[in-house]
Amino acid sequence: MASAGYTKPEGTREFLQERLTFFAKWVFLIWGTLVGALLLMYTVFPSTSPRRLWTLYPFTLSALAVLGVLWFWVLRRMQLSVSALRAIDVAYVALIGSDFGLTAFLASDKGANMYSAFVWCVFLLFARALIVPGSPRRTALVSSVALAPLVAAAVAVGLLRPEDSSLPMSALVTGVVLFSATAVVLATLATGSSGSGVIFRLRKQVREAQQLGQYTLEEKIGEGGMGAVYRARHALLRRPTAIKLLPPNRLGEDSVRRFEREVQLTSELTHPNTVEIYDYGRSPDGVFYYVMEYLDGIDLEKLVKAYGAQPAGRVVHILAQVCSALGEAHRRDMVHRDIKPGNIILCTRGDVPDVAKVVDFGLVRELEQGGQSAHEIVSGTPAYLAPEAITDPDQIGPASDLYAVGAVGYYLLTGERVFDGKTAVDVCTQHVTATPVPPSERTDQEIPEALETLILACLEKSPGQRPSSADELAELLGTLDCAAAWTVADSKAWWQSYQRPSPAATDADTVSAEVLPAAERTMTVDIRAR
Structure with missing residues (x-):
């Protein structure tokens, strides 16, 4: 549990920003290289160039510039909240998906462009699933956002430029929807079994393990032979506390039981020069803890x-x-x-x-x-x-x-x-x-x-x-x-x-x-x- 003023642990925010920065960096560099390679190919082999190339590239270069700013100036240099990082995560793939969708529509006179746009977008989604920590549900949502512009492009080509497609509109749209759905499912499965999914689950388990009754452990402030001391916060009260953990595997069950009895006696002391004990108990795995005033x-x-x-x-x-x-x-x-x-x-x-x-x-x-x-x-x-x-x-x-x-x-x-x-x-x-x-x-x-x-x-x-x-x-x-x-x-x-x-x-x-x-x-x- 957490109070209204409680924020997610700093380690979670830092880890998410680190992984998202890594993902944004390589997407920007690879996409920039791809755009440059395509320009070079269209220059050397003019027959491969789509008719509406110069209509497409201003948007592509603008989108690339925005992604560069998000990576280099925002993610690398600013300390962002978890919600802001999640928003950038969605914005990043949505912007790339939109560019691929626009590419598929404007370059539809070259039939291969529709499929190559899909392939590159799927590469992006799989890379994100492997790098950025998140739940399978979130991966499915973000992947759907990225692929939606490509589905819209297929519908637009079928309605407005049927001459550019060798397939009937129904077949084209159905194929794109099925391809997109398959990509979403595979990306979601990749998150569940990949390193990022494992890391996400492990970090969630760590956060849950940091919960002791009504108290959330925030930071270790000491450790010695008998146990560790953490700064903690009550779920409802705003005042900080200190919690000492006494694991039975370090002290022995008999000693822990004796400590429990003595904490009960100590909690009766009320002198202002004696540290006040607020609470005590045992975690589900048998660790005895007692809660003191934080000094x-x-x-x-x-x-x-x-x-x-x-x-x-x-x-x-x-x-x-x-x-x-x-x-x-x-x-x-x-x-x-x-x-x-x-x-x-x-x-x-x-x-x-x-x-x-x-x-x-x-x-x-x-x-x-x-x-x-x-x-x-x-x-x-x-x-x-x-x-x-x-x-x-x-x-x-x-x-x-x-x-x-x-x-x-x-x-x-x-x-x-x-x-x-x-x-x-x-x-x-x-x-x-x-x-x-x-x-x-x-x-x-x-x-x-x-x-x-x-x-x-x-x-x-x-x-x-x-x-x-x-x-x-x-x-x-x-x-x-x-x-x-x-x-x-x-x-x-x-x-x-x-x-x-x-x-x-x-x-x-x-x-x-x-x-x-x-x-x-x-x-x-x-x-x-x-």
Whole structure:
């Protein structure tokens, strides 16, 4: 289904214009060559020239010029709508058919011209059936339009110039009609079995496959290890959405069923700093999907990579919003388990700039696989994993999310991760055993001592030594002197200067997992390999 304002996918329009341009180019070149060859033949062999040659050629050359303009200046240089392209398709063959019909009538004193005009017109229709994508029904319609002038020419010759035909009028017209009908049927069959027909059907199937319930997929905006994210549009509502697809063949049916249960729980969260989930379901082929609000902004990973370490006041502003969102989830006994810069998106909401949105709640922990227990399997992003998530995944709780918040704050302040290593296991080992270097020692930017102390408190190895809750951490952030340093005016100024390279997806998978270092990627680690 599509809303009233929905247009056909851009890929369909581009493909049709490309094929129609190719067809128009070669028809123009071949027809121009044919006209030139006939002129040369009539000059060298005057006896073959029809009596009304100079009456015919002005129209033929004018028609050729129009076709050249349509190909060279219109199809090659303009971006046309699908309806405009379809109109040009009909106009092209109608103009050629009209010229062939006029040729058959004006050159009827040479009996072969009637039949040669038919042959060339049929060549044209078969070429179109092979090149231009379309349904068999449309091919039948366009072919009929092209051949109608030839049928009219046969009737006109029989009525007005019977002396030019060796056949009675009834036989001539009947033969032309039967010949035309056969040509239409063959061209239609060619469309159904040729490459253009197959392509048309395949592209139609792709469009139908892009329909998920009331949502039409428009553009892929991200893909990662768990699935792909698409920008989509509801059939009736005009607002854009983001849809994440989780195919069972990639994750396993058990994991998909668990994701479905967790999406149901996540959809109950209503905090303004939590991405809103609108809908979820399964496609006919078993792909689980859930529909989120579409966030046109930038995730924190891209923010730091593009703009470097962030001012302390802005970091406090962002972290306080994240903690506020986590507070609601923790009170409902939900743990995010994968807080990281890529799962926090900054955007503008209701003309309010610098709104942080937390995405992907509870969608990363995996069940037991291949006989390995939860104690042997660690799921998450190594650069932001709490020590207990590595040593005893069963003990993951709200404090694990707060550790990740501290690691995100560290990254925002310094542009560096808390720990780096050659492998994901190296990074995990450091989270368990190593002491973080204070952020102030890894950047030239001034970091208030109280903020640094709070960040390091979040990074304590023992969950009991971290802030007691997300709400407490949000409150502590709000009491810092630098909390007021980042103002609404600062936020508006930054967003006014921000140039969107492309719409941001509401998902950590915006950047393909294949191009991310292991420490930055949501993944599963076998800790027995240490």
